[in-house]
Amino acid sequence: KFVNAAPSDSNALLYLSQFGYLAPSKGNSSHLMDEKTYRKAIEDFQAFAGLEVTGELDSDTQKTMVLPRCGVKDKVG
Amino acid sequence: TGDNRAKRYALQGSRWKVKDLTYKISKYPSKLKRAEVDKEIQRAFDVWTGYTDLTFTPKSGQVHIEIRFEYGEHGDGDPFDGPGGTLAHAYFPVFGGDAHFDASEAWSINSYKGTNLFQVAAHEFGHSLGLSHSDVRQALMAPFYRGYDPVFDLDTDDIEGIQALYGKKTMKTGPRFGDDDDQDGGFDGSHDVPSKTPSSADHSLCDDPKFDTIFNSAEGYTYVFKGEKYWKLTENSVAPGYPKLISDNWIGLPGNIDASFTYKNGKTYFFKGSKYWRYKGKRVDGLYPKEISEGFTGIPDDLDASMVWSGNGKIYFFKGSKFWRFDPSQRPPVKSTYPKPISNWDGVPNNLNAVFQWTNGYTYFFKDNAYYRFNDRAFAVDATTPAFPRSSAYWWFGC
Numbered sequence: 001k002f003v004n005a006a007p008s009d010s011n012a013l014l015y016l017s018q019f020g021y022l023a024p025s026k027g028n029s030s031h032l033m034d035e036k037t038y039r040k041a042i043e044d045f046q047a048f049a050g051l052e053v054t055g056e057l058d059s060d061t062q063k064t065m066v067l068p069r070c071g072v073k074d075k076v077g
Numbered sequence: 078t079g080d081n082r083a084k085r086y087a088l089q090g091s092r093w094k095v096k097d098l099t100y101k102i103s104k105y106p107s108k109l110k111r112a113e114v115d116k117e118i119q120r121a122f123d124v125w126t127g128y129t130d131l132t133f134t135p136k137s138g139q140v141h142i143e144i145r146f147e148y149g150e151h152g153d154g155d156p157f158d159g160p161g162g163t164l165a166h167a168y169f170p171v172f173g174g175d176a177h178f179d180a181s182e183a184w185s186i187n188s189y190k191g192t193n194l195f196q197v198a199a200h201e202f203g204h205s206l207g208l209s210h211s212d213v214r215q216a217l218m219a220p221f222y223r224g225y226d227p228v229f230d231l232d233t234d235d236i237e238g239i240q241a242l243y244g245k246k247t248m249k250t251g252p253r254f255g256d257d258d259d260q261d262g263g264f265d266g267s268h269d270v271p272s273k274t275p276s277s278a279d280h281s282l283c284d285d286p287k288f289d290t291i292f293n294s295a296e297g298y299t300y301v302f303k304g305e306k307y308w309k310l311t312e313n314s315v316a317p318g319y320p321k322l323i324s325d326n327w328i329g330l331p332g333n334i335d336a337s338f339t340y341k342n343g344k345t346y347f348f349k350g351s352k353y354w355r356y357k358g359k360r361v362d363g364l365y366p367k368e369i370s371e372g373f374t375g376i377p378d379d380l381d382a383s384m385v386w387s388g389n390g391k392i393y394f395f396k397g398s399k400f401w402r403f404d405p406s407q408r409p410p411v412k413s414t415y416p417k418p419i420s421n422w423d424g425v426p427n428n429l430n431a432v433f434q435w436t437n438g439y440t441y442f443f444k445d446n447a448y449y450r451f452n453d454r455a456f457a458v459d460a461t462t463p464a465f466p467r468s469s470a471y472w473w474f475g476c
Contacts, residue, residue: 064221069220070200072201072210
């Protein structure tokens with residue numbers, strides 16, 4: 001996983017999946033996802049973290065994704 | 078669920094059916110003393126005891142909540158990731174309630190360095206009790222670690238969340254309440270400006286009304302410290318039966334204190350020389366004394382006075398002709414623009430003895446035998462008749 005490095009889209013996918021914004025992907029395979037689902041997941045994370053909701057993986061969002069945090073999902077089923 | 082949804086706590090959906098819970102630490106971090114970890118973990122549980130009837134008792138064998146410090150993959154399919162990133166995780170009651178901490182973090186106690194064990198543990202135990210993450214940024218249950226906070230307290234969002242699960246506190250459980258032996262005729266804090274009433278209690282403050290520090294306790298009592306002794310003030314004078322010895326009541330606290338204040342977390346901080354102490358009621362609240370430079374970075378030693386200002390709830394320190402503002406929610410807590418001249422506080426003299434916000438909401442500055450009442454709106458000493466400075470002996474000690 002990324003630590004301190006600005007997350008790329010694939011890292012962001014991991015992060016969003018780890019913290020409940022996307023359905024968990026199976027460890028040994030990655031699944032195809034449409035842009036809308038990914039965008040919605042970023043928007044949800046931005047809203048939860050108190051960021052401007054842009055749906056883009058912008059720098060504020062990237063910075064927040066590398067902050068030290070609790071490992072429990074933000075979105076619990 | 079929409080973006081305009083009010084921000085608040087979230088309940089996972091399960092909670093404990095009992096309120097007297099047990100816990101054990103099965104695996105410790107390598108770089109901290111076990112006794113210190115034990116103390117910090119208990120303090121973290123006590124955060125939740127403060128607002129509910131939940132109690133947490135350490136024991137061996139079968140317990141409700143097991144605590145472990147682990148590296149990397151540790152058997153639950155949710156591996157830790159080394160320093161930074163994920164610091165810890167915990168399981169909701171329905172999944173067992175256990176809490177795991179990443180052993181590769183630089184866990185620290187009462188320090189700006191490393192990762193504060195107490196704060197992270199208090200957060201994780203919120204999950205162990207059934208709280209999910211909150212999107213209220215300043216709440217303890219927000220997912221992001223926000224750095225060491227020397228004056229930590231739960232946000233109202235956290236309190237509402239835990240009381241939604243376990244109800245409000247109804248009994249005196251958990252950390253003992255301050256056994257304030259002054260429960261006798263203290264005043265209720267409904268105050269006018271003190272009027273002159275000769276007191277038969279004690280006249281040493283009349284003969285020499287200069288004192289070291291003054292503060293309101295969390296219970297609303299006003300105390301004056303001078304040398305090894307202290308007095309409790311009533312509505313208009315000194316309470317009978319005083320002075321008493323500081324060391325008899327604030328165990329471990331020396332005399333000749335430089336400065337003090339009580340913060341919104343209900344704890345009282347005392348400063349002397351290069352050190353400070355923290356008390357909850359009359360009970361020391363952790364391992365003290367500590368260095369001022371450690372817990373109040375940016376604040377000098379050998380202070381004259383300190384207070385929480387009624388105008389903005391921030392903490393102010395005074396020394397000589399200068400003052401500093403300390404904001405625990407900011408990084409750094411003291412801006413580089415400080416110190417500033419005390420003359421900014423129009424009409425307040427340099428080289429103060431004491432300052433505090435009295436229960437009537439005004440801020441009072443004391444120097445030698447006199448005092449000044451500050452008008453927050455005018456940002457100046459009150460221009461009233463009789464004018465300030467006024468005699469402390471007459472107006473505060475009933476002489």
